[in-house]
Structure formats: structure tokens, C-alpha cells
Amino acid sequence: MAGIAFHGDPAVKAQALERLRRHIAAGSFVYFPAWEEGRANVIGAIVEADDTPRFAEQLGYPIALAETLPMFVNGFRPQAEAGRFAQAWLERTPVGADLTRIVSQLVLDLLANPELAALTEQRPDVEEGRRAIMALHRRAIDGDEPDRKTWKAARMAAVAATDALDEGTLDRRAGQVIEAAAWPGAMRTVLGDTLSGLGTLELNLSLTRIGWTEQDESRVFHIREQAEKDGYKAEFSGLDRVLAILDADHPVLAQQFRLRLERVEASSERYRSMGWKTIELMERAPLAAAPVPAQ
Structure with a gap:
């Protein structure tokens, strides 16, 4: 069951938590590499390999959430805080929760960022793209997933609007965030790329304010x-x-x-706050599968 947490089976959740806790207790939980010489990040600890698709498949997380999870974890310092967040991610994900709409919910939140909007509103073509792509993600959340042709048209319009902006400017960075978001929630990198793009934009805005060039x-x-x-x-x-x-x-x-x-x-705060927001959304997600009774 793609996108259904732990495939509705408490035993899957229990095994994943046991493996993660074992690495944390042993001191072999790391930011990176994913899996090497007994050390493991949040992905490797569970699947014992550098294999994000396997993590998503085994635990029922959408691939875009699994792909972004290490980015969230890496925003926490020191290592103990990263481990606590990784445990909270698994512990607070309800068994059988329908996670299929969460990626689009998170992308919508990123596109609604006030600093991003303040920049795009100065560029009508870019702003039109932002609003159009937000509308597509809202449709997906409502269960009316746009087809590939519709996504591609919105993406091409966003790319054209960004290409018209000068290299290295904040406006262009804002346009690149819009481009990154112009994919369906099932796309592996849509959330990570949008989050990374917004994080880079916010950092550049912050550095500009202190006069760093x-x-x-x-x-x-x-x-x-x-x-x-x-x-x-x-x-x-x-x-x-x-x-x-x-x-x-x-x-x-x-x-x-x-x-x-x-x-x-x-700038790491963006990743931490989005990580906790993701957990909160997963906690509130509707149950799509009744948990399998424990044996």
C-alpha cells in the first residue's frame, strides 16, 4: 500500500524503531554516510543499505518524504537532537495513516512563504506560475490529481518565467523555487528541491541584509x-x-x-521547522488502513 504508513502493520513500525534505536544506543547513528562500516543515517539504520526507495517501500512513506527525511535530520545539532527527531518521526507516524497528500501540503506551505511571495509578486509571470502551481497542489490534496500534461504545462511556464530573469539575482532564485515545486507529490525530489531552493533563497536574503557579498x-x-x-x-x-x-x-x-x-x-531552522510540521501533518492524517492485529 503505497503511501500508507507501515502498510497498516504495527510490527513493521516496531522493527523500524528497534533498528533505529539500536544504532543510536551504539553510537553508530550518523548524519552521513547512509550505510558504511556499521554506521548509518536515518535511512541506512532501518534498511541496512544506502537505499531510500527501499526505505519508502518497506515503511509505506511516499518517496518524496523519504528522500527529504535526511535533510530534516541534518538540520538538527548536536547529534543527540538529530537522533531524537529521527525517533519522533517514526514514533509519531500513526500506523495505517494515509500519507499520500502530505507532500503537496508541505509544498503549498513552502510556496506560501511571505518572503518568496514578496519577490514573485514583483514579477507577474513568476507570480502567475506560483499561483498556478499552488492551485495544482490544492487539486491533488482534494483528490483531483492533475495529469502529466497539466503539470508539464505549468512547469514549462515557470521555467520560461525564470529564464527571463538575470543570473544570480534574488528574483531568479525565487523563480527556481517555483520551478522546483512544479511536479506532482509523487515525484521523488519535488519536496527536497523546493525546500532546498527556499532555504537557499532565505539564506541569500539574510546575507544581503548584513551586506555580505x-x-x-x-x-x-x-x-x-x-x-x-x-x-x-x-x-x-x-x-x-x-x-x-x-x-x-x-x-x-x-x-x-x-x-x-x-x-x-x-538557516537550519527552516529544515527543523519543516521536519516538525511534517510530523504534525502525519499525526493528523486520516487512517486509510486499520492496523493489523499484533500476533
């Missing part, structure tokens, strides 16, 4: 690259080394770079 990003890269060639500040490593170099030689840039790091860290 691509030139600043390039400048930090070249400063770090030169220091590695010269062996400068070699007593430090990683990000600590970059900060030590900037503090010593470029204090104004160092201050801006710290603000940039803060904004990047804050």
Missing part, C-alpha cells in the same frame, strides 16, 4: 588558500584557522564573516 566570500576563500600555501597560522585548523587569520589581518572582514556564520547556522 560574493566578493566577500571570494576574498575569504583566497585569504585561506594563500595561508595554506604559506603555512600561516598552521597551529589552528579548519574554521578556527580562518577566524584566526581574519582576526589578525582583516578585523573588519572577520566581524562580517562571523555574522555570515551566524546566518548560515540560523
Whole structure:
């Protein structure tokens, strides 16, 4: 039963939870890789392989939810919080819940983002695409799934509207979010691509507000690259080394770079909030199958 949680069988849920908890307790639960030398992320812990389609098939989750789950988990720090969220995902998904409409519900939520709408409303063709694609997802939620031809027409219109915008602009990034959403909920990457696109747009808006530019990003890269060639500040490593170099030689840039790091860290909140929203939607989903009695 595609899209029916745990295929209505409590034993499927119990086995998945047992495998996940075993990895968490053993300290072998990781952000990545999915499955390697006994370490596993949320997908690998359950299917014991780097195989998202198998995860979706075995547990009855729509493929787009399974594909996006690691993105949600990776938004949580530290590792213990990621593990708690992964457990909550399984624990709070009702056995037999009909999950088939949740992807479109989530995509609708992303397309209704106020900052996205504020940008698209300045571009009539892009805004028309946003509204048209939202209407298609609403139809799907109501049980009137648009056919492939209808989805393709909306997608092509969104692509044309985006292609008319200048490369590297916030407007174009907004258009790319609309493009990503122009697929049915059964499409494997529709939710992850839309979420990633909106996350990137929000991060760029945030960096623009603090005055961080691509030139600043390039400048930090070249400063770090030169220091590695010269062996400068070699007593430090990683990000600590970059900060030590900037503090010593470029204090104004160092201050801006710290603000940039803060904004990047804050951008994970989009993934965390959408993860919890997904769980809440699954909890409220109608039951499509009566749970199989435990043996």
C-alpha cells in the first residue's frame, strides 16, 4: 500500500524503531554516510543499505518524504537532537495513516512563504506560475490529481518565467523555487528541491541584509588558500584557522564573516521547522488502513 504508513502493520513500525534505536544506543547513528562500516543515517539504520526507495517501500512513506527525511535530520545539532527527531518521526507516524497528500501540503506551505511571495509578486509571470502551481497542489490534496500534461504545462511556464530573469539575482532564485515545486507529490525530489531552493533563497536574503557579498566570500576563500600555501597560522585548523587569520589581518572582514556564520547556522531552522510540521501533518492524517492485529 503505497503511501500508507507501515502498510497498516504495527510490527513493521516496531522493527523500524528497534533498528533505529539500536544504532543510536551504539553510537553508530550518523548524519552521513547512509550505510558504511556499521554506521548509518536515518535511512541506512532501518534498511541496512544506502537505499531510500527501499526505505519508502518497506515503511509505506511516499518517496518524496523519504528522500527529504535526511535533510530534516541534518538540520538538527548536536547529534543527540538529530537522533531524537529521527525517533519522533517514526514514533509519531500513526500506523495505517494515509500519507499520500502530505507532500503537496508541505509544498503549498513552502510556496506560501511571505518572503518568496514578496519577490514573485514583483514579477507577474513568476507570480502567475506560483499561483498556478499552488492551485495544482490544492487539486491533488482534494483528490483531483492533475495529469502529466497539466503539470508539464505549468512547469514549462515557470521555467520560461525564470529564464527571463538575470543570473544570480534574488528574483531568479525565487523563480527556481517555483520551478522546483512544479511536479506532482509523487515525484521523488519535488519536496527536497523546493525546500532546498527556499532555504537557499532565505539564506541569500539574510546575507544581503548584513551586506555580505560574493566578493566577500571570494576574498575569504583566497585569504585561506594563500595561508595554506604559506603555512600561516598552521597551529589552528579548519574554521578556527580562518577566524584566526581574519582576526589578525582583516578585523573588519572577520566581524562580517562571523555574522555570515551566524546566518548560515540560523538557516537550519527552516529544515527543523519543516521536519516538525511534517510530523504534525502525519499525526493528523486520516487512517486509510486499520492496523493489523499484533500476533
